[in-house]
Amino acid sequence: MTVVDELQRTLAAEHAAVYVYGVLGGRAADLPDERLRAALAAAYDAHVTRRDELRRTISVLGADPVAAEPAYRLPRGLTTATQVRAQALRTERACVEQYGALVAATGPGPTRTWAVTALDEAAQTELDLGGRPQALPGVTIPA
Amino acid sequence: MRSAGLAVVGATGLSALSGCDLDLGSPTPAATPTPDADERLLTAARAELTTLIARLSVSRGPVSQSGLEQVHRVQLAALGGRPRTGAPRARPLHGAQLVARERVAAARFTAWARAAHSGDLARVLAAVAAGIRMQPVLQGAR
Numbered sequence: 001m002t003v004v005d006e007l008q009r010t011l012a013a014e015h016a017a018v019y020v021y022g023v024l025g026g027r028a029a030d031l032p033d034e035r036l037r038a039a040l041a042a043a044y045d046a047h048v049t050r051r052d053e054l055r056r057t058i059s060v061l062g063a064d065p066v067a068a069e070p071a072y073r074l075p076r077g078l079t080t081a082t083q084v085r086a087q088a089l090r091t092e093r094a095c096v097e098q099y100g101a102l103v104a105a106t107g108p109g110p111t112r113t114w115a116v117t118a119l120d121e122a123a124q125t126e127l128d129l130g131g132r133p134q135a136l137p138g139v140t141i142p143a
Numbered sequence: 144m145r146s147a148g149l150a151v152v153g154a155t156g157l158s159a160l161s162g163c164d165l166d167l168g169s170p171t172p173a174a175t176p177t178p179d180a181d182e183r184l185l186t187a188a189r190a191e192l193t194t195l196i197a198r199l200s201v202s203r204g205p206v207s208q209s210g211l212e213q214v215h216r217v218q219l220a221a222l223g224g225r226p227r228t229g230a231p232r233a234r235p236l237h238g239a240q241l242v243a244r245e246r247v248a249a250a251r252f253t254a255w256a257r258a259a260h261s262g263d264l265a266r267v268l269a270a271v272a273a274g275i276r277m278q279p280v281l282q283g284a285r
Contacts, residue, residue: 096273103256103262103265104263104265107260107262108257108259112256112257113257115269116256116257119269119273123273123276124273126277127277133274134274134277135213135214135217135221135274136218136267137270137273138266138269138270139221139270141221
């Protein structure tokens, strides 16, 4: 897989994250958990920024950035703060994994630096969403 | 999805990876380090965690501190290293000194993740940096 392929996969993950956080933000609007709403809004903004950065990077490299899907499948019953938080954490973890894959696909340079920063920031977002600290976020350790 | 498991970043694996993960697409590629540079980097990364483990093991602190030692053991194992046994007496780490030392370690791992020639090594180093910053001892100091 080339660097551009992995960038496209990362962009696809950002498209999905932007969609999911948009939905979750709407669901959380009626919930009394102010901290959750703030975390969702911050995560949404971060993924929009990264999506736009990836689009530019991929274009500069001469490729057409992948487009977002019209919609993404979400589980039913995202009505409580616990359910919304759990879905947000699943989304963020998937992004952390993808940033890790992008780190692995790149050599030293701006793209690697971007991916390392994104991984670090998304790991912090996991904590803001109520996730537990991990020793190696973005790395799958076989059982 | 790629995955990097425990001790996959052994020294012998680095040269085998070196030909397939150059950042050919980067608009302004940095100078390419040699695999030997990765060997030195890996040695330094293991030494960093080994020192932290040794210092934490002689420190008396809250439960989170023993959890931090365990986190570093997991991270060291992922880098193919093992804690020192029978090491000379280490200086304990407490309070603000501990926070500062962990911050330094996280910054070092971030820099090493950016510099590593091997992508798989870089991924583990980036995960170590993020993992350190996730720990309660640094979250409490945010």
